[in-house]
Amino acid sequence: MLASSFNQSWLLHALLWLPLIGSVHVLVTTRAKAKMTALCWSSLVLLLSISLWLGYSPDQGPGYQMVSSFDWIEMFGVSYSLGVDGISLFMVILTAFISPIAILGAFEYIKKKEKAFYSLMLLLEFAVLGVFLSTDMFLFYVFFELTMIPMYFIVGIWGGDRRIYAAVKFFLYTSLGSLLMLVGILYMYTKGGSQSFAISHFLQIPLSVSEQLWLFGAFGLAFAIKIPLFPLHTWLPDAHVEAPTPGSVVLASVLLKMGTYGFIRFLLPFFPLAASAPVVITSLMGLGVLGILLCAWTAAVQTDAKKLVAYTSVAHMGFVVLGIFALNENGLQGAMIIMISHGLSTGALFLLLGMLYERTKTRNIADFGGLATMAPWLTTAFLISAFASIGVPGTSGFTGEFLALIGAFEARSTMAIFAASGVVFATYYMLPMIQSIFFTRTNPENIVNDLSRREILVLFPLIIGIIWLGVYPKPFMDRMAPSLDLVIETVEEAQRIDRSTVDAVGLGHEGLVAWLGPDNMATRSIAACREF
């Protein structure tokens, strides 16, 4: 195979830059050709991502593979460096997989300024791929911010009636976090001797516990808003309801994952002592559980189907956070699987709601009724996606939530018990919606056609993915396991060192000062601990 014969770093460069080239190409082509051009470019990226899946070898250890690095701003140690490991691999593939589907799903929905729309969709794909592929903090931050601009315009130009409100709220809310994270990144850079922004360099910067907690706060806020973690989620329902269908799909399937990806990639390994502090674990898992329960209850009373699905997103992300802060293998694997599963199932649900909207011009649950007889295929697709969202065994949702709950149970059993009730509530909001849309009496005003060929092409891959991940998740887990283990090891290692410095002396703080001197790292960190 190609994999072993030569260095494959070109693959990552091609993956990253093709969408940008496509974006420019769409702008210069004619209006009629815009959609097909965009679809071609994003499909090409999808093909490359499949070869990435084939080329990635899980036996090579947990570190980055296919790495390559070029100087970008030499005097600040900023480099353009890409790499992929077991965590980012799936995010990259998910992005490459969702983008052509979202673009194909937009063909009938987007009627004005098509060139600009498809160009922005490809630009968004470029930015998101950059977030997941970069192994340099500066590069990461640039892409992280860049994702907001296309999304802002997609919501603001092609959205519903309150589109500007939703777009600006989205933009300001998410900027708040990322700007503080910028200060955090620069602080760490200065602390690390102002040499390099490489992630591998950042991992080695010695930080006291109080510094770790502050930085954890700065980074955590940025990611928690992006996820979004309860109670920072209020921008999400607005953005989802107002966004055009393809925008919602990309937002739910890919953009939210940047937050949880940031948790796993940066928060845990950079600030292991902060992340494993009992207060932090309890409060974050608690917020996750609150998000699961409160958003499930809120979803249950929604009359707008799209808003309902938006709230389920927050609930799912609650499970992810719960799994991450269990800080064990099951929890993290569960979190990763939910991230993928949520991308597939919620993406499918938004696409299906978009298709229903195109047919009936409504999203109000009460306006539908009895669609199952008119559109059996659409109903089937919707049922499968909804089951995945609930977490019915045999679908991807079950695998992820089950693992995350096991992990959480090992760490904090009370939390897991409350969270598990969230699965029950998921049926409580999802099934009535399905019933009133598809099964109750027929509304004579609605004449709904079944899926067209294009729509089948859009939904089929998502359904396949949902079932594959539900039935045979092993190939996924094999690839992500080593990298996730490394994250857990990093955290445990840091805890061990921290404990051993205290135990080794056994004299308490005053003795430690006498032994190591007041300026020693360990002494200072323990002093900081006490203050805290």
Add this chain to the structure above:
Amino acid sequence: MDFTKQWHYFLAMAPEILLTVFAITVLLFGASRGRNGRVKEVRNLGYISLLGIATAGLANYILYTTNVSSPQGIVAVDAYSLVANWILLLSVGLTILISIPYVERQELQAPEYFALLLFCSVGLMVMSASLDLMLIFIGLEIASISVYALAAIDQRSPRGSEAGLKYFLLGAFSTGIFLYGVALVYGATSSVNLIEIAGAVTTGSANESMLLIGTIMLAVGFCFKVSIVPFHMWTPDVYEGSPLPVTAYMSVAVKAGAFLTFFRVFAVHLEGVHYSWSDVLWCLSILTMVGANLVALTQNNIKRLLAYSGIAHSGYLLITIIANNATSQSGLLFYLTAYVLANLGLFAGITFVSDQSEDNLEVENYSGLGSNYPFIALTLTIFLFSLGGFPGTGGFIGKVLILQGALEDNYISLCVALVLSTLISYWYYLKIAWLMWMKDPLAQTKNESSSPVPMPAILRSILIFTSVLIIYLGIFPSKWIEFVGLASLMK
């Protein structure tokens, strides 16, 4: 060049001298001709001024490549002053380009107009190169008096006269305070030479209390020129009343020149009494960043909006003086470059939208610009994102440098204030962006939109030039960071 001969001193001032010669030529050229053939006259005078700027730039380049060992005279010929000259020449050059269509359309007195712009630039260049408080004062006065006159150059506009008078009265007052500060510093250190003052400060031979009062008065004088809250009151009114290109010039060149001098005086030569002024400036900086951005939220007139946005940028730049290290000096120069480009690009766009006159200055007039003029709206969006400090633009790299400089000296509070006030500023920058792209054109402009007015070629080329440079600075900043890094005044 080692200043052993008399004519070396003329060479050291060559850019300023050449620019003065051209300014006088423009003035005489205008005086010698009648009032007929206006359009051609404006163009010709504009081109002569540009030629003058190019010549001054060439002289500056020759000076930059020559090895100069500067004595401790009253004018510094160091890399810092030469980079400052580049920035000032760039801003006046672009301003003249924006002015040509405006002056033609408004039938302003072209010779006086262009000559005053050049004289003002000479003043700013002298100021940023001088090592002597008296020379700084002279430069400041040359620049200020030219701008007072420029603000009121449109005799038919009552608002222009009001702006000129207001600026003159408040400006004279602040210059008085500045001069008083110079006197006190002279009293404390018995010198007006910055190097000797720095020496007296470090050896402790200065009368401390008098020095401190003098320093604060100097700071007040500078803060007025760069419009730091609470010395900013004149800014919105003067910006609103002045002709558009003059507003553009004030918002970039006067601010840049004053800041470059401010940095040299305080961060380099008065570093010895850093403790005395840094806390005051710290408070002013936070007040400026937060206050100006909050007030900007309520503005509907684009000139007033940009006035407040400019005040906020002064607040960001003030951080570089407080942090006074090599990184923050690079930050100052880099940020000023990006700011000059973005602001002048924005003003070129505004000049077009307001039809080379003083109409259509409400932000609502930008509704639907994206559907009628996609190219102009695209470039304006780039400028807005650069001012907001978004990745991919020069403004972002500038902000990173400022933050980095502040962090090196542990001013975390300033960094947090900077990013939070940036967040506030997103609102009004985005507001213009959403009006352009997400709203339909206003009813009255809809009729005109059937046949879009073509943009003057000069304005179009400015838009292309500045937006390309901003993106370039954002994506490949290495060269320029390195270049401004060479101009370091820090030991």
